[in-house]
Amino acid sequence: MNGRPEQFSAQPNELLVERLRDGLGLTGTKVGCDTGQCGTCVVRLDGRSVKSCLVLTASAAGGEVATIEGETTRGGELSGLQEALRQEHGTQCGFCTPGMVMALGELVENTADREAPTEPEIREWLTGNLCRCTGYHSVVRGVQRACATARSAAGQEV
Amino acid sequence: MTAVTGEAPATGSGVLGQPLDSREDPQLLRGEATYVADIDLPGTAHMAILGSPVAHARILSIETKAAEQLPGVLKVATAADFTDVMPLPCIWIPGGVESHFPPHPYGLPGARPVLTGDTVRHVGDPIAVVVAETPRQATAALAAISVEYEPLPVVTRADEALAEGAPQLHEAVPGNLNAYWTCGDKDRTDAAIAAAEVTVELDLVNQRTINSPIEPRGAVGDYNPVTGEYTLYATTQGPHNHRFLLSALVLGIPFNKLRVIAPTVGGSFGTKGYLYPDMPLVLLLSKALGRPVKWVDTRTGLMNSTVQGRDHRQHVTLAGTRDGRITAVRCTSYANLGAYPSTIGPGVATALMGRSISGMYDIDAAFCEVYAAFTNTVPLGAQRGSGRAEAAFLMERLVDRYAGEIGMDPAAVRRKNLVPKEKFPYDNGLGWTYDSGDYRLNFDKAVELSGYADMPARKAEARTRGKRLGVGLATYVAICGVGPSTRMSQEGMLGGTWESANIRVHPTGEVTVIVGSASTGQSHGTVFAQVAADELGIDPDTVQVLEGDTQKAPYGQGTYGSRSYSMAAPAVALTARKIKSKLIRAGAVFLGIPEDKVVYAGGGVHEEGNEQNAKTFAELAMSMWYGWGLPAEIEPALDETTHFDPPEFNYPFGTHVAVVEIDELTGETEVVAYTAVDDAGHIGNPKIVLGQIEGSITHGLGQALMEAAVYDEQGLLISSDLTTYALPRAADVPFFTLDKTVTPSPNNPLGAKGAGEIATVPPAAAVVNAVVDALADLGVQHIDMPLTPEKVWRRLRGEAQ
Numbered sequence: 034m035n036g037r038p039e040q041f042s043a044q045p046n047e048l049l050v051e052r053l054r055d056g057l058g059l060t061g062t063k064v065g066c067d068t069g070q071c072g073t074c075v076v077r078l079d080g081r082s083v084k085s086c087l088v089l090t091a092s093a094a095g096g097e098v099a100t101i102e103g104e105t106t107r108g109g110e111l112s113g114l115q116e117a118l119r120q121e122h123g124t125q126c127g128f129c130t131p132g133m134v135m136a137l138g139e140l141v142e143n144t145a146d147r148e149a150p151t152e153p154e155i156r157e158w159l160t161g162n163l164c165r166c167t168g169y170h171s172v173v174r175g176v177q178r179a180c181a182t183a184r185s186a187a188g189q190e191v
Numbered sequence: 192m193t194a195v196t197g198e199a200p201a202t203g204s205g206v207l208g209q210p211l212d213s214r215e216d217p218q219l220l221r222g223e224a225t226y227v228a229d230i231d232l233p234g235t236a237h238m239a240i241l242g243s244p245v246a247h248a249r250i251l252s253i254e255t256k257a258a259e260q261l262p263g264v265l266k267v268a269t270a271a272d273f274t275d276v277m278p279l280p281c282i283w284i285p286g287g288v289e290s291h292f293p294p295h296p297y298g299l300p301g302a303r304p305v306l307t308g309d310t311v312r313h314v315g316d317p318i319a320v321v322v323a324e325t326p327r328q329a330t331a332a333l334a335a336i337s338v339e340y341e342p343l344p345v346v347t348r349a350d351e352a353l354a355e356g357a358p359q360l361h362e363a364v365p366g367n368l369n370a371y372w373t374c375g376d377k378d379r380t381d382a383a384i385a386a387a388e389v390t391v392e393l394d395l396v397n398q399r400t401i402n403s404p405i406e407p408r409g410a411v412g413d414y415n416p417v418t419g420e421y422t423l424y425a426t427t428q429g430p431h432n433h434r435f436l437l438s439a440l441v442l443g444i445p446f447n448k449l450r451v452i453a454p455t456v457g458g459s460f461g462t463k464g465y466l467y468p469d470m471p472l473v474l475l476l477s478k479a480l481g482r483p484v485k486w487v488d489t490r491t492g493l494m495n496s497t498v499q500g501r502d503h504r505q506h507v508t509l510a511g512t513r514d515g516r517i518t519a520v521r522c523t524s525y526a527n528l529g530a531y532p533s534t535i536g537p538g539v540a541t542a543l544m545g546r547s548i549s550g551m552y553d554i555d556a557a558f559c560e561v562y563a564a565f566t567n568t569v570p571l572g573a574q575r576g577s578g579r580a581e582a583a584f585l586m587e588r589l590v591d592r593y594a595g596e597i598g599m600d601p602a603a604v605r606r607k608n609l610v611p612k613e614k615f616p617y618d619n620g621l622g623w624t625y626d627s628g629d630y631r632l633n634f635d636k637a638v639e640l641s642g643y644a645d646m647p648a649r650k651a652e653a654r655t656r657g658k659r660l661g662v663g664l665a666t667y668v669a670i671c672g673v674g675p676s677t678r679m680s681q682e683g684m685l686g687g688t689w690e691s692a693n694i695r696v697h698p699t700g701e702v703t704v705i706v707g708s709a710s711t712g713q714s715h716g717t718v719f720a721q722v723a724a725d726e727l728g729i730d731p732d733t734v735q736v737l738e739g740d741t742q743k744a745p746y747g748q749g750t751y752g753s754r755s756y757s758m759a760a761p762a763v764a765l766t767a768r769k770i771k772s773k774l775i776r777a778g779a780v781f782l783g784i785p786e787d788k789v790v791y792a793g794g795g796v797h798e799e800g801n802e803q804n805a806k807t808f809a810e811l812a813m814s815m816w817y818g819w820g821l822p823a824e825i826e827p828a829l830d831e832t833t834h835f836d837p838p839e840f841n842y843p844f845g846t847h848v849a850v851v852e853i854d855e856l857t858g859e860t861e862v863v864a865y866t867a868v869d870d871a872g873h874i875g876n877p878k879i880v881l882g883q884i885e886g887s888i889t890h891g892l893g894q895a896l897m898e899a900a901v902y903d904e905q906g907l908l909i910s911s912d913l914t915t916y917a918l919p920r921a922a923d924v925p926f927f928t929l930d931k932t933v934t935p936s937p938n939n940p941l942g943a944k945g946a947g948e949i950a951t952v953p954p955a956a957a958v959v960n961a962v963v964d965a966l967a968d969l970g971v972q973h974i975d976m977p978l979t980p981e982k983v984w985r986r987l988r989g990e991a992q
């Protein structure tokens with residue numbers, strides 16, 4: 034869990050999001066729906082973004098789980114993606130934000146050694162995350178900015 | 192966002208109007224903000240609510256014993272446990288009409304009991320609650336409560352609820368009619384329509400939609416038996432308002448025994464200002480059990496219990512001359528209030544909609560009548576752009592229909608009828624007096640920016656790709672800045688609608704601003720700091736902003752109707768001016784010069800013509816803290832408060848242009864370009880307003896294209912989760928082209944107008960106009976929202992609506 038071993042026993046029907054929020058007190062991951070539609074609960078399981086309201090805790094056993102709390106230390110420096118979202122004001126009420134950051138991380142990380150994602154690709158990547166406040170525009174701009182920064186840091190053409 | 196055409200506000204430190212980064216964002220981006228669901232008080236028990244599974248029935252019996260025996264269950268309660276609790280009141284009954292509703296003990300119309308004991312009136316109507324050790328145990332126990340129902344006939348449409356023989360919802364409300372409300376001049380309008388060269392008519396359905404903030408509602412109640420005080424943490428956009436309503440009007444406890452705290456709130460769009468049964472329930476159950484009680488809603492629960500929006504069925508008529516001059520507009524609307532009058536729902540469905548129908552046009556005769564009816568659906572409330580969006584929709588559909596009828600370009604018709612600049616303040620004949628505006632400038636800018644003149648060529652090009660391109664215009668005026676309290680009382684609002692701010696300058700020169708408002712994602716901490724810093728001429732980083740806790744903040748009414756920047760920010764500015772003027776008076780004493788020689792600059796004071804004789808802001812703050820040498824008429828310390836009640840509302844406006852492409856094969860509508868030029872007067876932080884405008888337009892596009900609350904004949908909400916209720920996703924919208932004009936409002940010291948939700952008002956009209964334009968050669972004159980691919984596909988094949 035965010036690079037630290039955690040040991041506990043879980044009920045067979047326990048959802049990963051319940052373990053994170055209620056069991057481990059990692060409340061950065063949010064619950065916005067009952068149906069796997071909103072993406073506020075996205076975390077990364079073995080590097081891939083997953084909706085933690087659709088994952089049984091037991092099935093994640095032995096895996097590496099990364100949540101928003103692992104992105105920075107409390108009050109610490111923002112990651113490249115978070116900083117880009119801050120500059121573009123990609124968050125308003127912030128409820129969708131941790132899920133977005135976790136979902137988009139993969140996309141931004143992969144940009145350094147590949148083509149930068151196009152606007153439609155970014156929008157496609159975001160379809161699993163709902164945001165009612167921003168209409169996604171500032172989030173898309175934030176991803177574009179984050180990708181540009183990541184690419185120029187890797188010596189790629191921006 | 193460029194091209195300011197009004198005057199810039201008077202600035203001190205120059206930070207007002209700057210696109211400063213939101214200081215709230217870093218915490219949100221790290222997932223560190225605390226929302227209601229994240230609050231975990233020691234010893235918390237968890238509440239779940241049993242909502243009615245049927246839309247209309249008499250309750251014959253409720254059996255709770257089995258549930259009480261389940262593991263972890265602490266209490267099961269029904270209406271019988273709360274007989275001494277007053278019903279939740281409705282505080283906005285349309286002005287000038289009788290409410291036809293059983294009164295609340297305080298003379299208000301009583302809307303609904305905390306739990307329903309006799310008759311359920313909508314799916315989700317709360318019948319019983321369980322409190323248990325864990326949320327899962329509470330939810331599981333709901334299934335063990337058995338309720339016996341005697342089904343009653345169901346009605347879900349307002350017009351049908353008013354028909355002879357319709358099912359009756361409330362004994363005290365014969366015929367289900369809550370209110371018949373009118374505005375404007377009926378005789379004059381009827382006469383103008385009878386005498387007109389041209390009249391056009393439309394039957395419109397402004398479908399019911401669900402606001403869907405991404406954070407569902409929640410509440411934590413915490414009763415302290417030692418002090419007898421209650422604390423409520425809730426998803427609220429108006430903590431003071433909830434305190435007022437709950438303490439005095441529902442629980443009957445002294446005002447100072449209830450503290451309401453709004454932690455970070457995950458969006459609201461109108462829904463979180465209402466009183467819901469869960470709020471008093473967590474407080475009462477916390478007292479009964481001696482433990483904090485927490486309730487967090489599910490998405491399905493939200494959809495079946497949180498107020499819904501829009502929902503009008505209308506017959507509308509427009510009259511005009513053959514050469515494009517509009518002479519009259521008339522609207523008859525059937526508004527669906529749902530099963531109970533919500534806290535302010537009836538006012539939204541009447542005054543906010545009806546008085547706005549003439550929009551940006553100078554029309555001689557206008558009249559609107561609304562039949563507001565009860566049905567077996569979730570209560571109606573506000574929704575981003577509420578009332579004004581419904582009004583703009585009908586007017587802008589009519590203008591296009593009229594332009595088609597007389598064979599004139601829709602842009603030319605609009606331009607010809609805009610209220611001219613010289614006519615402000617402009618009385619629209621429906622009850623609003625528009626404060627200021629340069630509508631033509633705004634309109635021309637949007638038309639130009641959208642490339643409107645190139646549309647014929649673009650239509651031809653689209654055809655070569657199997658697409659039909661359409662362009663749709665929509666203009667709007669959105670009444671904001673609620674409000675002048677006396678004026679609102681005339682609208683039937685039972686309560687003050689002013690706003691407040693307190694500023695405290697600490698001895699070390701830092702400043703705390705405390706407002707009665709409360710953010711649901713609008714970066715108040717950033718913007719109010721800008722306002723105070725600008726007035727005082729200090730660095731905004733030294734200004735802290737607090738809000739959302741009734742024990743700390745001065746009274747205020749909260750965030751709704753895009754009012755924070757034009758109501759709370761003026762209160763901040765006026766308070767800063769009080770501080771400044773006190774510093775000038777005290778500065779004269781400290782500098783040993785007459786007051787008229789004191790210059791206030793950069794936060795400090797100096798002697799006119801002698802900058803050596805000066806005191807910095809920090810020095811002044813410390814001197815005021817000591818209070819040494821101050822004459823009797825100047826009190827020590829710097830702590831001022833203002834309650835701002837504006838002389839009038841403010842009226843933002845704008846013009847939006849949608850360009851859509853319809854796929855000939857699938858009927859799918861894609862918004863390929865969207866241009867908006869909005870006028871919200873002087874803006875405090877353009878970066879934050881830009882985000883609100885983009886979100887607002889997306890929300891409006893949602894209503895046009897995909898959103899609908901669908902009830903079946905039994906009154907079951909079919910679209911009760913996010914698999915069945917469609918919200919716009921990132922791939923559904925393009926980047927927008929945005930600009931602004933600036934006409935300051937004369938009704939507040941910042942020249943501000945509402946901004947947050949105004950851009951939700953016209954998109955539905957713009958998109959439907961664009962789709963109808965794309966299908967015009969097929970004889971299509973109107974399509975009801977949402978414009979699903981199937982609906983459009985059928986019209987492409989010549990099927991009737």
Ligand code: FES
Pocket residue numbers: 063064065066067068069070071072073074075084085086087
């Ligand atoms: S809470 Fe997991 S997708 Fe909505």
Ligand code: FES
Pocket residue numbers: 123124125126127128129130163164165166167405457458712
């Ligand atoms: S910022 Fe509020 S839902 Fe995305």
